[in-house]
Amino acid sequence: EDQVTQSPEALRLQEGESSSLNCSYTVSGLRGLFWYRQDPGKGPEFLFTLYSAGEEKEKERLKATLTKKESFLHITAPKPEDSATYLCAVRKAGGYQKVTFGIGTKLQVIP
Amino acid sequence: NAGVTQTPKFQVLKTGQSMTLQCAQDMNHNSMYWYRQDPGMGLRLIYYSASEGTTDKGEVPNGYNVSRLNKREFSLRLESAAPSQTSVYFCASSAEEGNNSPLHFGNGTRLTVT
Numbered sequence: 753e754d755q756v757t758q759s760p761e762a763l764r765l766q767e768g769e770s771s772s773l774n775c776s777y778t779v780s781g782l783r784g785l786f787w788y789r790q791d792p793g794k795g796p797e798f799l800f801t802l803y804s805a806g807e808e809k810e811k812e813r814l815k816a817t818l819t820k821k822e823s824f825l826h827i828t829a830p831k832p833e834d835s836a837t838y839l840c841a842v843r844k845a846g847g848y849q850k851v852t853f854g855i856g857t858k859l860q861v862i863p
Numbered sequence: 864n865a866g867v868t869q870t871p872k873f874q875v876l877k878t879g880q881s882m883t884l885q886c887a888q889d890m891n892h893n894s895m896y897w898y899r900q901d902p903g904m905g906l907r908l909i910y911y912s913a914s915e916g917t918t919d920k921g922e923v924p925n926g927y928n929v930s931r932l933n934k935r936e937f938s939l940r941l942e943s944a945a946p947s948q949t950s951v952y953f954c955a956s957s958a959e960e961g962n963n964s965p966l967h968f969g970n971g972t973r974l975t976v977t
Contacts, residue, residue: 786965793970793971796906839906856905
């Protein structure tokens with residue numbers, strides 16, 4: 753069964769304190785791994801797609817990396833506006849390319 | 864561009880009542896999806912439509928029906944609401960089901976069934 757596990761469930765950082773969020777997955781035939789940001793009361797907002805091990809993507813203070821078993825979302829010198837829940841999702845190959853979501857990591861950045 | 868628009872934003876139903884959640888996208892996407900999000904469970908797929916004229920069940924379809932009205936619109940209907948259907952419902956769209964395009968989500972409908 754496809755599984756996506758995110759850790760930690762919650763993370764509290766001081767402004768400027770860099771850290772990483774983890775997404776470990778088990779899926780046969782990975783077609784892509786997605787990172788989303790979700791603000792309270794809003795829908796998930798797409799951040800990155802990673803396709804193969806070794807790939808990296810960057811956007812402002814965020815960098816996503818991918819290995820064969822996990823992905824990391826590195827947050828460098830975070831600001832309070834980076835506070836949100838970050839969701840990881842994987843898409844597998846097949847007749848219907850099912851997308852499986854993790855529960856998310858709730859990040860709080862304190863000024 | 865508005866992206867994916869969902870209505871209503873909030874709804875309270877009594878057990879046994881019916882309602883339809885509306886979703887429209889203006890990105891000319893072929894594929895559309897309905898998810899529910901519950902605490903501690905992540906997003907779960909209810910139904911999807913790979914292209915106009917087709918619909919298929921996802922992980923948790925029981926108690927729901929869908930209609931792909933045209934390329935833009937995809938509605939979700941609860942025929943007889945139950946307290947277990949209290950959730951936040953998200954509609955999403957993507958360019959193509961067959962490629963690896965990401966999902967784009969609306970801002971959700973918060974449904975409470977009493």
